[in-house]
Amino acid sequence: MRLLQLSPLGVLPEHQGRGFGSALVQASLEGARDLGEPLLLVEGNPKYYERLGFLRADELGLLPPPEALYDWAFQVAVLSDGVALPQGRVVYPEPFKH
């Protein structure tokens, strides 16, 4: 099953802290929802992503791929209520493995 992942996400240092990162995340969530995607994955700091609606993925049955730096950094935004989430270990495509 194919899943969407948002990260890596970056804002140029001179433009950080002005809401651009949050706007990019919000637009991505809306776009994925509009496409009918059940979820959006991200690897990043929970302190940043939890306020944008992301939850720790392994607690919902989506286990991080071996390449993920930290289990706690692998997160998921659930985009539709009442849909059973896919369960198991996520596998990154080749470009993500390097």
Ligand SMILES: CC(C)(COP(=O)(O)OP(=O)(O)OC[C@H]1O[C@@H](n2cnc3c(N)ncnc32)[C@H](O)[C@@H]1OP(=O)(O)O)[C@@H](O)C(=O)NCCC(=O)NCCS
């Ligand atoms: C993380 C990043 C994308 C956020 O983009 P941004 O445009 O600076 O973020 P916003 O302006 O929307 O939000 C700023 C808030 O996020 C917090 N924040 C920024 N980077 C953070 C991080 N790595 N971890 C935790 N909080 C972070 C700021 O402290 C600020 O908090 P405040 O609103 O309480 O003051 C950007 O800082 C970045 O490119 N960082 C370097 C790359 C990186 O670390 N990417 C990891 C994500 S995959």
